[in-house]
Structures are given as C-alpha cells and as structure tokens.
Amino acid sequence: MTLVLYHRTSMAEAHEIVRKGFEDLDWDFGLTDARTGEETVVTGTWLSDQPLSQRDGIDGDALLRIDVEALEDELAPFALEGLLWHAKLWVVPSEWVNARGTVRFAEVDPRSSGLHPAIDLDDDTPSGEDRG
Helix, strand or coil, X not given: CEEEEEEEECHHHHHHHHHHCCCCEEXXXXXXXXXXXXXXXXXXXXXXXXXXXXXXXXCCCEEEEEEXXXXXXXXXXXXXXXXXXXXXXXXXXXXXXXXXXXXXXXXXXXXCCCCCCCCCCCCCCCCCCCCC
C-alpha cells in the first residue's frame, strides 16, 4: 500500500532531501516526559498526513510529498499523538523513510523558487510600463 505523507522545509533543504534523502534530526516539539518533567527529544524525520504550513507552526517555502510503500500500522511506533488536531504527525528514522519512500516537490513558494523574476516591492511603477 502507498501512503502519501508530507514534509515542509526550506528550498535549500528540500533540494538536498530530493538529491540525498532525509537525515535524522533532533526535535523537541515542546514535549516533556510525564514522569520526569524533562524535555523529550525525538530523533528522525517528521512527516505528516496533511500538508502543514506556517499556521501550524511549520516554516518553509517548499512542501515535499513522500509516497511511502508501507501500511499505516507500520508508522504507529513513530506517532506523536495530540500535537495537531487536524493532522497526524510522525517522527520516523530517516533510514526507514529513505528505504521505502519516493520524494518529490509538491508545492513551492514562487517568491523563493528562483524560477520567477525578482519583484521590487518598493517600485510603484504600474505593471507593463516602461521602467527605463
């Protein structure tokens, strides 16, 4: 079965992920251990079942789509319950997702893609007028 998962990040990091695969990072998500009260850090790559955005506290101008050959039950050990009300979130070992997943760009902020001409936001010349 193919699961569709998402990861938002910077353009530079997205290009590296597409080229080389995910790398494990440490994430704290503001979690604390219920027994000790200490900050809990999880290591891996965060993935979600919905595209997340800045409204969700996730920065990044590139959204990656990861098609993963796995059953959702296989993700259960990596689930972070209750962090998002509208999406499921996992922190998965990069080796696991790199072995099972195919990564591609799903969305790019055109202002940072380098594919569009730069716009001078201070220029009040109407579009189409000669600026020379």
